[in-house]
Amino acid sequence: MIKPKVIAFYLPQYHPTPENDEWWGKGFTEWTSVAKAKPLFKGHYQPHIPADLGFYDLRLPETRKAQAELAKEAGIYGFCYYHYWFNGKQILNTPLDEVVRLKEPDFPFCICWANHTWYNKQWVSNNEVLYAKSKVLIEQTYGGKEDAVNHFYSLLPKFKDSRYIKIHGKLLFMIYDGFDFNLDFFASIWNELANKEGLPGFYFITHVCLPHEMARIDELFSKGFDAVNVSLHRNPFKTERNIGPNVWQKIYEIFVNHVSVKPETVKYKDAMPYLMTPRFKEEKIIPTIVPNWDHTPRSGRFGRVFTDCSPELFSQHIAQIFDFLKEKEDEDKIVFLKSWNEWGEGNYVEPDIKYGKGYIEALKNKLK
Numbered sequence: 001m002i003k004p005k006v007i008a009f010y011l012p013q014y015h016p017t018p019e020n021d022e023w024w025g026k027g028f029t030e031w032t033s034v035a036k037a038k039p040l041f042k043g044h045y046q047p048h049i050p051a052d053l054g055f056y057d058l059r060l061p062e063t064r065k066a067q068a069e070l071a072k073e074a075g076i077y078g079f080c081y082y083h084y085w086f087n088g089k090q091i092l093n094t095p096l097d098e099v100v101r102l103k104e105p106d107f108p109f110c111i112c113w114a115n116h117t118w119y120n121k122q123w124v125s126n127n128e129v130l131y132a133k134s135k136v137l138i139e140q141t142y143g144g145k146e147d148a149v150n151h152f153y154s155l156l157p158k159f160k161d162s163r164y165i166k167i168h169g170k171l172l173f174m175i176y177d178g179f180d181f182n183l184d185f186f187a188s189i190w191n192e193l194a195n196k197e198g199l200p201g202f203y204f205i206t207h208v209c210l211p212h213e214m215a216r217i218d219e220l221f222s223k224g225f226d227a228v229n230v231s232l233h234r235n236p237f238k239t240e241r242n243i244g245p246n247v248w249q250k251i252y253e254i255f256v257n258h259v260s261v262k263p264e265t266v267k268y269k270d271a272m273p274y275l276m277t278p279r280f281k282e283e284k285i286i287p288t289i290v291p292n293w294d295h296t297p298r299s300g301r302f303g304r305v306f307t308d309c310s311p312e313l314f315s316q317h318i319a320q321i322f323d324f325l326k327e328k329e330d331e332d333k334i335v336f337l338k339s340w341n342e343w344g345e346g347n348y349v350e351p352d353i354k355y356g357k358g359y360i361e362a363l364k365n366k367l368k
Helices: 018-024 030-036 061-074 094-102 145-159 183-196 211-222 268-275 296-302 311-323 358-367
Strands: 005-010 078-086 089-091 109-113 118-126 129-138 170-175 202-208 227-230 264-267 304-307 334-337
Touching: 005 109, 018 129, 030 296, 061 094, 061 358, 078 094, 078 145, 094 109, 094 145, 109 145, 145 183, 170 183, 183 202, 202 211, 211 227, 264 268, 268 304, 268 311, 311 358
Parallel strands: 005 078, 005 334, 078 109, 109 170, 170 202, 202 227, 264 304
Antiparallel strands: 078 089, 118 129
């Protein structure tokens, strides 16, 4: 049996940028939020402190090399770098630019265009309720053909790199939000340019993570996507789903309106059944493994938390997800890992001071 290809989402937020300096203060990176995090309820594991790699800076090639070595040790097939393109403006591109320029580390990669608007959410307390007031930092808009062409050529050195991941012989490219995206227009331009540049064309996939989106997955195939990556890490927090007594601290209504002043929590072991769906057996549905989740470093009391996460439970979760792949064709035995290093969401497998390399060992052992 061919072992699954595990592709890990990779956040390039760990280096200063002019935009973050302007929005959040000089020198801001994801580590700023991670280091400031505090326990918000009894038994809350915060802050999460990195171990082997420390509070790294992704401008350093030594850091990127060490990450790749750890990922290889875990059996991870490659990284999927989040990519930010706002109608001609690119942000947080330095780490992957340097990986391609220096031709190291020798580790496969692909790209996920995180095509969503960035907000600065401010929370105002009123009678034990927090209300969200959002300010747009940078809006995700789409230009016409010229922008699509410029976008393609900005990434051409990556696409031509021998490390770039291919599925069914085509370049794997994820568009995070596919519902409101004109794939026909975009794909026709990019595939034409790929042919012109001697590339094999694209295997376009998109991402679904919100519970209400699950019922709309087939719309994405009708739009022309080759596959859909499904991550159900938000599924256990659905207010209409009851998964047992005393699971919730408090249930809050749809988050854009108001939330409770305490984070919403669910035990990881109780969440595990809701991190999978029978649709994971389908050839063009790509499942996701989720080691942990704690959004409070970014969102404070607005955050949602999986409690009592552990490498041991993650190992069980991996086995459950891998079981869906048994009947798939070898080329479609793909799993995404959410995530390699999203420390601000408590969603990572990099070593920390609590579990060391426990999550890496768990994945390595299951891939054996």
